[in-house]
Amino acid sequence: MRDFSQPARATGPGVVADGPTGAATVLVIDPAGEALHDEIPATWRALADQMRIVWLRVPAAPSWKSTVDKVLSMHRDDTRTVLDVVTSGPIAADVIDLAHGHEDLVRSVLLVDPEVDVDPSLAQVIVRSHGGPDDRIPAPLPLGHPDVVSGVVKALDAMIP
Structure with missing residues (x-):
């Protein structure tokens, strides 16, 4: 596993954020702290x-769980908003628990x-490193990686009826 404790990541x-307000939203909870x-x-x-x-960016948001709660709660009253959450590696279990607390949203x-x-x-694994010797990037794959996108x-296209 990669080390996400580098000071520069904080x-x-x-x-x-980017994209139109009120559109379907993807909340990316990044333990690596990309998007510097x-x-x-x-x-x-x-x-x-x-x-x-x-x-x-989790390293830059020490109280990230309350930030996620706040972001999800901001969308609670907007019935038009579709919200999907993406995360990786070491915080997956915590994010599943947080999302489960907002399962109506x-x-x-x-x-x-x-x-x-x-x-x-509760969740869908969309990318998994196989851990072989030809893996060029140690798990978890960065959320900005083209394979993740x-x-x-x-996954989102498969959800559209």
Whole structure:
């Protein structure tokens, strides 16, 4: 597993967002702290034309659980908002628990390389590193990685009736 405790990851904004307000929202809870420069990673920007992306950088938001609660609660009264949550690795279990507390609002929890076994009724694993010698990036795969974006798009497209 990668080390997310580097001090540089704690600098910068705790939350960055892009995309139209009121659109379907993807809440990315990032334990690695990507999106250091006040904008979502470049691999996600094309999606911001169609949906709102809220990127929470855990290392820069020490009280990230209450921030997630706050973000989810802000959407509670907007019945038009569709909200999906994406996270990875070491915080997957905590995020599943938080989303379960807002199950009337959260449509799906999408996981990348979770460190826990996942009940498919609570969350869906969209990308898993196979852990072989040809893995160029140790698990969990960064949430800004193109394979993650592709997995998110595929999962969201499968939810559209």
